[in-house]
Amino acid sequence: MPDITDMTTQLRTTDDPLPSIGPARxxxxxxxxxxxxxxxxxxxxxxxxxxxxxxxxxxxxxxxxxxxxxxxxxxxxxxxxxxxxxxxTELGPKETDAIHEARGPLEGFATRLAAERGPVDLGERLDAILAEQAEAVAAGDEDGYFRTNAAFHRAIAAACDNAEIHRLLLSLEGRMALALRQVAARPGHRESGLEEHRKVVAAIKARDGSGAETAMRAHLAATRQRVVSTLHPDDRMTVGSTSAM
Amino acid sequence: MPDITDMTTQLRTTDDPLPSIGPARxxxxxxxxxxxxxxxxxxxxxxxxxxxxxxxxxxxxxxxxxxxxxxxxxxxxxxxxxxxxxxxTELGPKETDAIHEARGPLEGFATRLAAERGPVDLGERLDAILAEQAEAVAAGDEDGYFRTNAAFHRAIAAACDNAEIHRLLLSLEGRMALALRQVAARPGHRESGLEEHRKVVAAIKARDGSGAETAMRAHLAATRQRVVSTLHPDDRMTVGSTSAM
DNA sequence: TATCTACATTTTACATGTAGATTTGCAAGC
DNA sequence: GCTTGCAAATCTACATGTAAAATGTAGATA
CATH class of the missing domain: 1.10.10.10 (Winged helix-like DNA-binding domain superfamily/Winged helix DNA-binding domain)
Known part of the structure; x- marks a missing residue:
């Protein structure tokens, strides 16, 4: 029998936050x-x-x-x-790096657009998210950091007022989360990330599109560097998808 | 009975470049x-x-x-x-524009990468595609232009050596094609497009990543402009348009 | 021991059955 | 004419049936 892990989660939870009403499928x-x-x-x-x-x-x-x-x-x-x-999906170092590389220009551009034409209260909303993130960082709460991190990036992706970019970033998000699960946390990575997030928000509040893009790309490059450095030397998981794909 | 168009196309089209052999599903x-x-x-x-x-x-x-x-x-x-x-899918002017907007930074970056680290024969392959495209343009063959145009952009997407970017661009391609079907051809658009393609290839051959990215973004911006100008005032379908741009 | 083959089991891919929701057709009412 | 109100027809979403392929395994052969 195949080894299916516990999965005790009952399907009948009846939480239906769907955009359209009706019984959940x-x-x-x-x-x-x-x-x-x-x-x-x-x-x-x-x-x-x-x-x-x-x-x-x-x-x-x-x-x-x-x-x-x-x-x-x-x-x-x-x-x-x-x-x-x-x-x-198995993500090797090459795939993980490719995901981070792809994210740079796309989310950088999304951040520029969000700064230039995002909703007026975007800065406040991002501040609220970062306030929560600051608490998580202070508490050393890795899970809380990831949650607020995802919320932060999602808020920007949604605020760029381009459904296509939003869609593309969402389709990256899952694989990104999968990739992040495979890397060990570096000491101080949460503090650095929060600091970089703050710079992005500052540029967005100033409606400085160029600065916001630069700040976001710097943040993503730093994240990529942190990730790459953890799986860098002589990684266990070889590419693997070369034969199957 | 619903109006399904002819669909006499036999299912044996076999244009599916599947990685694994075997009977087609x-x-x-x-x-x-x-x-x-x-x-x-x-x-x-x-x-x-x-x-x-x-x-x-x-x-x-x-x-x-x-x-x-x-x-x-x-x-x-x-x-x-x-x-x-x-x-x-119904694409209104807003969606069509969003698709073009999203394509810019992503494919621009892909072009940069292709120039910087693409295969050695990339320039030659692109030349071959553009030679075919030149024939189509000379013959006023709109269909041939679209075909070689898609081949050109696909070749670059594949050459950037980043499977994630390749995947994202492929997921844009279908919607892009759908959007392009809705715009009327402008006189001279094929000639302009071919000329812009040539500039991209020149930069790629020179291994000038920055120049290649610039050339591609210029090409995509021009394409976007040509498309936008054809559907500009207020087209019939404005589904889901939330706000002004 | 290693390799091959025959058989049993499992799974995929497709076909079909069906309750309930949705759409459609159509006639009565305003 | 235009709505309103069913009843019929249709479709979606899920359940189940099944041939052929894949996989696993035991026994035979070298």
Missing amino acids: VVDETVAALRQAILSGDLRPGQKLSVPALALRLGISRSPVREAVLALTAEGLAVESRRRGVVV | VVDETVAALRQAILSGDLRPGQKLSVPALALRLGISRSPVREAVLALTAEGLAVESRRRGVVV
Whole structure:
């Protein structure tokens, strides 16, 4: 029997924060559950996503599970190999670096746009997020830092008033989170990150598009450097996707 | 009965460059057929993608059709509304402009990377594509121009040696093509485009990353300008437009 | 021991069944 | 004419059935 980790999360949680009203679909809940399981590490990279096993475990039929698994594949959190099923995405150092490299120009530009034409209260909202982040940093709360970090970047992506850029950044977010899970935290990384976030907000408040882009790219470059340095020497996880993909 | 256009296209199109050999899946062929139908205009924006009707028309069961339709949704060529099915994506002027805006920094950066670290024969390959494009331009062959244009941009996206950027640009390509279908051709647009392409290639051959990025962004900005000018005042479809720009 | 083959098991990919929601057609009412 | 109010038809979302492929495993062979 395949090794499906606990997954005790009941699907019948009935939390429906959907934009449209109506009963939550089983597919959506399954996607959310699987995404959560992957990003939390309950389902590890390389692990097989067996449709029958997951259906059995979740107490639902195979149809919504299959759809959910395919949706995760489209999200980049899983990869498909023909006639051999779907496995959780494995990101090697090369992929991780590529993700960070891709993020730079895209999110840098998004930050410029947010500064130039974002909503008037953007600065305040970002301040609120950073206030929460400051608490997390002071408490050494790694999980809280990640949460507020994601909120910070999402807020900027949403504020750039370009649905396409927003969409692209969302499609990077999952793989980014997957990549970040694989790196060890460096001492002081939270403090540095918060400081860099503050510079971005300062430029946005000044409506300085160019400065905001520069600050964000500096932040992302620093993040990339912190990540690269942790998986740098003689990494365990070889690329792996060269043969399967 | 829903109005499904002809779709006489045989499912054996086999333009799917799959990494693994083996018998083509019905799903893959269906995705290809639907994508083709959407991009060629056989299935028009706003048209409903009825799973039973398509299954009947294609002579297959509903399962692979449903999967294919969901795949197109993930690609951005169709949109889903809860319990009300999937329709072909409608792109208004705002969305079209957003797509072009998003493309700038991303593909500009990809061009820089391609110039700095692309394969040695990249210049020659691009020359070959542009030679073909020159023929199309000389012949006034709009379809040939679009084909070589797509090949040109794809070649650069592939040459940047960053799978993530490549992936993001591919996910833009479909929506880009959909957007371009909606604009009328301006006189001289092919000639201008070819000339701009040549400048990009010149910079790439010189391994001038900064110049290549600048040239590509200039080309994309010009394209955007040509597109925007064709749909400028107020086009019919303004779905989901939230605010002024 | 290592390799090959035959068989059993599992899984994918596609086909089909169906309850309930949604849309449509159509006639009555204003 | 235009709405309103069903009833029929249709479709979505999920459940289940199944052939063929893939995988695992035991026994045979070298």
